[in-house]
Amino acid sequence: MILNYFKSARRNLWKNKTNTIINVLGLALGITCSLGIFVFVNYELSFDKFHTNAKRIYRIVEHSKKADGIQHWPTTAYPLAEALKREFPDIGVTQTAGPDKKIISAKDQKGDVKRFEESRVMFADADYLRLFDFKNAFEKGLWIAGNAATAFQQPNAVVLTEKMAERYFGEVSNNYDDLIAKTLTLNNTDILTVSGIIRNPPANTNLPFDILINYQFFKSKNTYQANNWSGNYLGTTYVELPAGADPEKFEKAIDRFKSKYLKAEDNRRISYFLQPLSDIHTNSLYSSEPGSYVLGKEILWGLGSLAVFLILIASVNFINLSTAQAMQRQKEIGVRKAIGSTKAQLFFQFMSETFVLALLAGFLSINGLYGLLWIVNQKLSFIDLALKPDSQTWLFAAGLIGIITLLAGSYPALVLSGFKPAMAIKNNVQRKTSGISLRQGLIVFQFGITYCLLVATWISSDQMSFFQRKGLGFSKDAVLTINAPRDKKSGQLDAFRQELLQYPYIKDVSFASGAPLTQNWYGTDFRLKSEPVTMARQAEMKSTDTNYQRLFGLQLVAGQWISASNIVPDSVRFNGFVINETMAKMLNLSPEKAIGEKLVINEGEAPIIGVVKDFHNASLQQAIQPCVFMYSNAPEQIHVQLLATNGRISNLPQTLAHLSQIWKENFPDDVYQFTFLNESLAKNYFVEQLVFDAFKAFAAISIFISCLGLFGLIILTAAQRTKEIGVRKVLGASITSVVGMLTADFVKLVVCAIVLALPISWWAMHQWLQGFAYKTEINWWVFALSGIFAVVIALVTVSFQSIKAALMDPVKSLKSE
Structure with missing residues (x-):
């Protein structure tokens, strides 16, 4: 009987080729897009679910009360982890620092030193790879050589991913055990000893790293930061609660114990909360981990809604065409009923036709899905997106075909099987049935979504055009950024600058902590000296030089920019701050009246010497932040402005080659890498x-x-x-x-x-x-x-x-x- 249903369905579909093609094509497009959205959303929701106790792992986040509101930080003070271990010995705790950029050096087989600038170097303690074991991510386990119990015994131990091991030591032919005890050099000075090799972490993790260095090594090199309860740097603390533990009770316990370690003022303003591991990737309240990104749940809900709408639109097509075609199948239905077909048999006959159509559309959508995912992966390659279908995708596809069969086929099948035989044989079924009014409603629904x-x-x-049109308040064209060398002697940067400025196609050079709009956000508390400590607000802090304002075209509205007279030679000390208009407004001062006022920040005290016109120091999704500029002779980035004519950079290949050559002559032990500011901002x-x-x-x-x-x-x-x-x-x-x-x-x-x-x-x-x-x-x-x-x-x-x-x-x- 069932076989006869499908034979009859095949004949009817072949007979009505045009409708069949329209239905199959529409359903195939809807299924392809829905499957693509499912793969993407499922991927985004899968972050860090592969750890054994992922449901019991939490990130500790910090809420800091300021006079201008509450700051939400995904990072915490470094000493917090050790205090938690002492106060709560029954929970798992791990501490990280980074990831950050470091220079890693290795000797090749000829004995030549090769240097690499790595952006995902992280310091982690011995418990890190016990909590985050990646157990369900790899069939053969995480560890290729070494193990979690012994990998962090030495203070200078380093664990490499498989990709990094091959980069530093070449093809190892799976003899990874031979790499244990090999050495690498960190920032041209410190020797690291390889203690383990692990598989490359999957892309769907908010814990991006390529290299893990013992956290004890970080503590020994950064004593002040590692013991500072008031500072909030790049330290992240994770806890694993015992089975059945109540996170809210643990939060209250932390709130009680923190007064034991924090200063009275810090205890008043700082609160700690637990954020589930599964919430990190989709919660935009906190900034993302360095090297990762956050995609809010509202985006995922929106994409899911689009998938539903596309399936509904395709199903509407089927319902409309099937009910409209009913008039042409009246005699067929009447004859079938006259020779004994029951309403149930006719219902299943028409449902089988829908199932065949949905199945054909499903097969077509498989090829479409691979093409769609390839396009998305290419489009979002800069975030290491690697979407691919898995068993869940095919289960979803099977369920989708079943849903479409019921959704699109049940109503037409009920309408067609409900015709009275005598009326149907005479072609006398009334056209103005409820199906016609429903069809009109479905067309309205369909085009409403469109x-x-x-x-x-x-x-x-x-x-998006508004973002591109809107002026940022600074010049961003023809500017490239180079990470500043780590090992530099006094005066060496100035000599490097003078060499570059002698080249005719280089317009200006500036040393700073970052561009006016940069992802490296360094915060500091600020208040007027005349204000109480409780009036401290949060501002962005930028360390700059004397050329910064000129290179980026920042406009002074009062006072002056940092000059040689404001600088104490061979020191990070300063005699004055420059602030933006937003910061002046927060101080309730006009730009003119702000000049000369004493300003207190975490880094020191000095008078305000200048006010610059507001510029966008955060993406256009956010309001302009208060900003304070201070001089520093320890920059993190070098900004080079190239000569451009009518928006086109002059003599670019030769200029880049000249830059590279001058760099190698001045900083042979540092890696030369550059990015164009425009590309970074995008x-x-x-x-x-x-x-x-x-x-x-x-x-x-x-x-x-x-x-x-x-x-x-x-x-x-x-x-x-x-x-x-x-x-x-x-x-x-x-x-x-x-x-x-x-x-x-x-x-x-x-x-x-x-x-x-x-x-x-x-x-x-x-x-x-x-x-x-x-x-x-x-x-x-x-x-x-x-x-x-x-x-x-x-x-x-x-x-x-x-x-x-x-x-x-x-x-x-x-x-x-």
Whole structure:
């Protein structure tokens, strides 16, 4: 019996090739996109779930009360971990520092020293790879050589990932045990001893590292930071609670014990909380771990909603085409019922047709999925995205096919199987059934979603353009950034600068902690000397030189920039600060009145000597932050401004080669690597770019699927009204009136969809834009143009078949059955 159902389904689908192609193509597109979104969302939700006790591991985060609000930090003071071990011996605790950039040196087989600048070097204690064991990430286990029990016994021990081991020691042919006790050099001075080799951590982790160095080594080299309870640097503390332990009770216990270690003022302002490991990757309240990124749950919910909408649109096509085709299958249904087919048998017959269509679409979507994932992986390669389907994907695909079969097939099957045999054989089933009104409602629903996606695409595009158009308040073009050398003698940087400035295609050089808008955010407390300690607020701190303001084009509104007269030679001391307008406002001072006021920050006390016009020191999602500039002779970055004409950098290849040569002559023991500032800034908006690309792609697919459905419906409508068209033409109707008659109903439904979807789309985009401190306006013409575009698309879709029907010979039309 079941085999007969599928044989009959195959014949009917082959007989109605056009509808079959439209349905399969629409469903395949919907399934492909839904599977792609599932893979991406599933990947984003899978971060760090592969550790044995992942559900019991928490990151300790810090909330710091300031006069201007609460600061949320994912990092904590370094001594916290050791205090927790003493106070709560029954819990697991691990402490990290970093990841950070370091220079690692290794000797090759010829004895030559090769240097590498690594950005994911992390210091970790002996408990780190016990808590984070990656057990379910690797079938053969995490450790290739060495083990967690002995790897951190030596203070200078280093654990390498497989990738790093091959980089430093070449192909080892799986003899990784031979690498144990080999040595590397850190920052050209400190010897590290290899104590273990582990597999490369998977990309879906918020604990990105390539090299692990014993945390005891960090403590010995950074005594002040390692013992400072008031500072918050790059230290992260994780705890593993015993089974059944209550996280809230543990938070209260920490709150009670911290007064034992913190100063009274720090105890008042600092609170510690537990953040579940599974929450780290999707909670945007806290900044991401260095080297990783945060993708908020609202983004994932939005992508999931798009997947649901695309499946619904494709299913709507099937329901509409199936119910519209019902008129052409009346006799078939009547004959089947007359010879004994029951309503249940007919229901399963039509459901089998839906299942075959969904199955065909599923097979097509497999190839489409691999293509889609390849595009996404390439697009987001800078975050090491490596999406691929797994067993969960195929289970989801199977469930999706089943859901589509029920969703798209059940209603048409009920309608078709419910025809009365006598009426069906006479082709006398009433056309104005509930199915017709439902079909109209589904068209409205379908185009309502399409309209919302069109509006979302337009407004997100406008927001991205706004980011690109809006001035940042500083010059960012033709500027490249080099990490400052670690080993430098007094005066060596100035000599390097003078050599560069002699080259005609180099315009300016500045040494600083970072560009005006940089991801390296260094905070400091600030207050006027006349204010009490409780008035301390948080500001960004930038260490700069005398050239910084000129190179980046920062505008002074009062006072002066840092000059030689403000600098104490061969020292990090300073005689004055420069602040931005936002900071002056927070001090309740005008730029002019701020000059000369004594300012106290964590790093010292000095008068304000200048105020610069506000510039964006954070991405445009955030408001401008208060900022203080101070002089330092220990920069972290070198900024080189190249000569450019009409926005085009002059003589770039030769200039880069000259830069490299001068670097090697001055700093032979340091690695030369550069990035263009423009490219670095673009990464600040990758989440927004992802949202925009998703809207753009899915809006196009939604339009295409909707148009497929309309095209199929107009074909069936024209076929059902063939005689009516013939009679109208014989009675003198023009081609224009016939085309208008066939298209009018569809256009009315599209206009109705626009009217209903307009307030929904406005509300949704208004809410989305609230997440940006600087945002474009929602203009009325966006909704008007989106509506016109939707109507035009509908008209173009139905007009071709309408004109074709109107041009038919009326004699042939009147002879048709």
